Amino acid sequence: AQIGPGGTYGPGGGNSGGNDNNNNGIINNGGIDNNGFDAAAFLSSRQKPLVAHGVLASLAFVVFFPVGSIMIRIGSFRGLWIAHGIFQIFAYLVYTAAFGIGLWMIQNVPVNLIGYYHHVIGIVVFCVLFFQPILGLMHHYQFKKYNRRTLWSFGHLWLGRLTITLGMINGGLGMLLATTTGFFVLNTGHVIAYGVGAGVMWLAWVVAAVYGERKRARSRREA
Numbered sequence: 001a002q003i004g005p006g007g008t009y010g011p012g013g014g015n016s017g018g019n020d021n022n023n024n025g026i027i028n029n030g031g032i033d034n035n036g037f038d039a040a041a042f043l044s045s046r047q048k049p050l051v052a053h054g055v056l057a058s059l060a061f062v063v064f065f066p067v068g069s070i071m072i073r074i075g076s077f078r079g080l081w082i083a084h085g086i087f088q089i090f091a092y093l094v095y096t097a098a099f100g101i102g103l104w105m106i107q108n109v110p111v112n113l114i115g116y117y118h119h120v121i122g123i124v125v126f127c128v129l130f131f132q133p134i135l136g137l138m139h140h141y142q143f144k145k146y147n148r149r150t151l152w153s154f155g156h157l158w159l160g161r162l163t164i165t166l167g168m169i170n171g172g173l174g175m176l177l178a179t180t181t182g183f184f185v186l187n188t189g190h191v192i193a194y195g196v197g198a199g200v201m202w203l204a205w206v207v208a209a210v211y212g213e214r215k216r217a218r219s220r221r222e223a
Helices: 037-042 047-074 078-106 117-129 132-146 149-180 186-223
Strands: none
Touching: 047 078, 047 149, 047 186, 078 117, 078 132, 117 149, 132 149, 149 186
């Protein structure tokens, strides 16, 4: 599977099978890249940060962000939008921790990893999510003023839907990258657990979105 620009796993191509070296930091079966960097030995003392990065990012995109989105769709209590905002900011802080660990790992591994899809998507999603609270506030106040959705509303809704979906997909790309580069070998149970968990939560999130839209349409007809 192609997970980086220009090649199987990243910029310029290459793979982790066999003993051939390449110019992009892909690790061969011996754990050595073309510069003689022993990634296996280097990362053996950094397994905990690597696991923490994956766990925190997974919690953010498979649990917290979807739950916060489902909350605003099916909830009906006073101050719901505030609870939604606080919950999503908490999710963003969790992802910020994962993002920081990821940047630290990129900067401390003397091979080129920045161009891979997992890292590019992670950086783009992190930057885009920074603007979500602003769009959310504008959506709320504009909706109260005009009693209808505005451009701010659609921007907030669809940006959230896109970034949550990308975040879930990127978790799978991260697992694939870790395994194929030899940085971290996941067993089948890890992959299945993530895939099933992300898939179930994504479906629940979509169902909640559809339910929320239908409830909103029904309320407008009855008004």
